[in-house]
Amino acid sequence: MFSKELLKGTLKTIVLKLLADKGRMYGYEITQYVKMQSEGRLVLTEGALYPTLHKLEKEGLVRAERQQVGKRMRKYYHLTLAGEKASNSRMAEFEEFLQVMHLIIHPKPQGDGS
Amino acid sequence: MFSKELLKGTLKTIVLKLLADKGRMYGYEITQYVKMQSEGRLVLTEGALYPTLHKLEKEGLVRAERQQVGKRMRKYYHLTLAGEKASNSRMAEFEEFLQVMHLIIHPKPQGDGS
């Protein structure tokens, strides 16, 4: 698995995008889904995920609904209208980030006179 | 310009890659090069860059040489052997990160029975 350093700053983006795609997910489900989809290469820690979900809720981008399953509680999250907008703009920013990284990592050769 | 949140964790990678490509650069030059190459979309702050360069030096990945230009001092940085290896492995990690993000953002549809 790659260094987690690169993940910094992308966690919110991932969560917002997944909720946009799936409609509703609960925290543990997100960790499992990401692990599965990335073929084990990306493992979200709960210590990062849960505070992020709470923060998104406080910011009004997601809303939570508790649901009882057997005797256990699940907290399903879904996007608010503001959350949908945030998800879209985050994804647009991510695309731009990729473009910029590409420009820096694969530079157009500057005129070098040769 | 996109939110800097996405940049978190990529600064070292960028610096190592640029030094690998260019051979030697000084701090201010790095900020200007990145700004130019990204068409103004990415601006590295000096408060982040200089401490990062110092840290890379302490880790033995880069070495600095002071050079007088007029009455002003420049500190040119270049990769050590360990730095070259770090640059390569960082870039490999970054590629893997991109792949993983792609898998999460553009998921292969799971059998949904429809």
Place this chain on the structure above:
DNA sequence: TTTGGATACCTAAAAATCTTAGGTATATTG
């Protein structure tokens, strides 16, 4: 000539984010 902007380095406090390392409880499987 002096003022402002560019060049060129630096640091420290604060904010933001994540890891580590727990805690609690239920469900399932060997």
Place this chain on the structure above:
DNA sequence: CAATATACCTAAGATTTTTAGGTATCCAAA
């Protein structure tokens, strides 16, 4: 019945970055 998986949570510490300075030289324009 013990271990693993499911499912939530928090807090201390580490790391990284922003913000907001500081110092000094160079050059061009007013």
